[in-house]
Amino acid sequence: MRDLLRVPVGERVSLSSYDTSATPGGSAAPRSKTDGLAAITRMAEPLANLQERLWAASTAGDRRRILLVLQGMDTSGKGGTVKHVIRLFNPAGCRVQAFKAPTPEERQHDFLWRVRRRLPQHGEIGVFDRSHYEDVLVARVRELAPRAEIESRYGRINDFERALADDGLTLVKCFLHISFEEQRLRLLRRLADPRKHWKFSPSDIDDRALWPAYQEAYEIALERCSSDAAPWYVIPADRKWYRNWAISRLLLEHLTALDPQYPQPDFDVEACRKRLQEEG
Amino acid sequence: MRDLLRVPVGERVSLSSYDTSATPGGSAAPRSKTDGLAAITRMAEPLANLQERLWAASTAGDRRRILLVLQGMDTSGKGGTVKHVIRLFNPAGCRVQAFKAPTPEERQHDFLWRVRRRLPQHGEIGVFDRSHYEDVLVARVRELAPRAEIESRYGRINDFERALADDGLTLVKCFLHISFEEQRLRLLRRLADPRKHWKFSPSDIDDRALWPAYQEAYEIALERCSSDAAPWYVIPADRKWYRNWAISRLLLEHLTALDPQYPQPDFDVEACRKRLQEEG
Incomplete structure (x- = not known):
């Protein structure tokens, strides 16, 4: 999945050439919603086990952690x-x-300040719902900063992410790619369900006029900031079950590659067992 | 469950009079592990729904949140x-x-400083694994602060918790009560499983000599800090399935009592729907 969804370093990105309803993954990819949910359920235990090992390893000094x-x-x-x-x-x-x-x-600080303060600690899995990329996305589209400042941010992001990677943080950057029409349908579904009205704002419709500008801003960000240290992945996201499966799978592959180990005990297990047994 | 497990305000607490392997809860309480797991599974959806409503309400200014x-x-x-x-x-x-x-x-700050910085925000469910109570538990048993300082902390905790409650934070304080023998068995189980060695330290055995002192420190804390604003609950915890069921149930009761509501839309739903429909 990593090779399949990764944005190649240094190549031009054209989002319109990606099918947002595709389900790539070869023979491993689920073919239906039922299939997808079952495949995710099968990943639950290996994912939880690997996470526990990542955490356990951190108690013995392993600095590694993951940021989605x-x-x-x-x-x-x-x-x-x-x-x-x-x-x-x-x-x-x-x-x-x-x-x-x-x-x-x-706003009083550099754009990376707030992000640095929320990074996962050793052994943790951090998740950013939006991130420092907003500062080259909405900031670019809505001209929230001078163009020269925005242009400088791509390089600063790459430096920042490389330093994190060098320090043991694995970045898994996912662009959830939906179509313009799929967004329309999802907004209509929000409006049809009173329990979802709180997620809706009329400005969500206004923003659709900026769709091409956002797609372009994403293309530039993916192009300039997909690096060996921190690649971008494009996740076809019109099908929710595929999106969930693909991201679970990406996390599983990354955790498996890290292969974190339970630390060896630094005490005499047998002696401790004896002490407790003799108590009883 | 709230009435059943709550430590009555102002009453003396004798932990030895609580059965750590009991499964209180009347006809609602599960009778076996299978039963307990099924009952927890049945609570998953109502719990998640209530949490979503709590969160949604916060987006419209509802300040309420929960701290377990x-x-x-x-x-x-x-x-x-x-x-x-x-x-x-x-x-x-x-x-x-x-x-x-x-x-x-x-350590450079008041003992409540680090706790204040980690409180849940509006709409959130916070969980403290250990808390400011350590400062009247381990601190008391190991004499980590002068006795007069420790004595003053109970009142300061009560003031702190009342202020939180007045500000919309619901405290659910659970003492997980296991027996001395159950701890011995669990420590032995940790030693028997190499994947659990990282959770073990030989000092865990040494600490067992302090068991009576800890029980006394807990009794004092439960006695002095079970208040109307923030009661303590004693959870019989020798049976893990009962512990999980009882705490799920306590959270469900508290969330149900809060009865958070999805906010009313502050926009014209029909007009928005029309705009989106005419697009297509």
């Missing part, structure tokens, strides 16, 4: 991914952070 | 509760915080 970055247009499923994929993990080892428009305090 | 405080001796199941109960919720709305021995920075 979720980006995508409104309704693309960032929240749904947290709800359905991150729930597979032990919440004690997860740190989920949603980034909204910067607060006045956050 | 977990305390108990080593191996009593604080981590297991997070793993099995908190996993039922959407991780986006949960904030789990484990408190260890205070860091040098934390």
Whole structure:
């Protein structure tokens, strides 16, 4: 999956050439919703086991940790991914952070400041629902900063992410790619369900006029910031079950590659067992 | 369950009079592990729905939030509760915080400082794995502060918790009560499983000599800090399935009592629907 969905370093990205309803993954990919849900359920135990090993290893000095970055247009499923994929993990080892428009305090600092403060600690799996990429996406589309400042951010992001990778943080950056029409249908579904009205704002419709500008901003970000240290993955996201499966699978592949190990005991197991047994 | 497990305000507490392997709850209480797991599964959907409503309400200004405080001796199941109960919720709305021995920075401040910084935000469910109570438990048993300082902390905790309650935070404080013998068996089980060695330290055995002192410190804390604003609950915890069921049930009762509501839309739903439909 990593090779299949990765944005090649240094290549031009044209999002319109990606099929948002595709289900890539060869013979491993599920073919239906039922199939997809079953495949995710099968991953739950290996994912939880690997997470526990990652956490356990950190107690013995292993600095490694994972950061899942979720980006995508409104309704693309960032929240749904947290709800359905991150729930597979032990919440004690997860740190989920949603980034909204910067607060006045956050605006007083460099754009990476607020992100640095929310990074996962050793052994943790962090999740960013939106991220520092907003500062080259909405900031670019809505001209929230001078163009020269925005242009400088891509390089600063690459430096930042490389430093994190060098320090043992594995970045898994996912762009949840939905079609313009799929967004329309999802917004209509939100409007049809009073329990979802709170997620809706009329400005979501206004924003659709900016769709091409956002797609272009994403293309530039994916092009310039898909690096060997921190590649971008494009996740076809019109089918929620595929999106959840693909991201679970990506996390499983990354965790498997890290292969974290339970630490060896630094005490005499047999002597401890004897002490406890003799008590009884 | 709230009435059944609550420590009555102002009454003396004798932990030895509680049966750690009991399964109170009347006809609602499960009678076996299978029964308990099924009952927890049945609560998953109502819990998740209520959590979503709590979160949704916060987007319209509802300040309410929940803080589950977990305390108990080593191996009593604080981590297991997070793993099995908190996993039922959407991780986006949960904030789990484990408190260890205070860091040098934390020691520079009042004992409540580090706790205040980790409180759940509006609409969130926070979980403390250990808490400010350590400062009247281990601190008392190991004499980590002058006795007069420790004596003053109970009142300061009560003031702190009342202020939180007045501000819309519902405290659910659970003491996970296991027997001395159950701890011995659990420590032996950890030693028997190499995947659990990292959770073990020989000092866990040494600490057993302090068991009576800890029980007394807990009795004093439960007695002095079970208040109307923030009662303590004693959870019989020798049976893990009962512990998980009882805490799930307590959370369900509290969330049901809060009865958070989806906010009413502040926009014209029909007009928005028309705009989107005419697009297609």
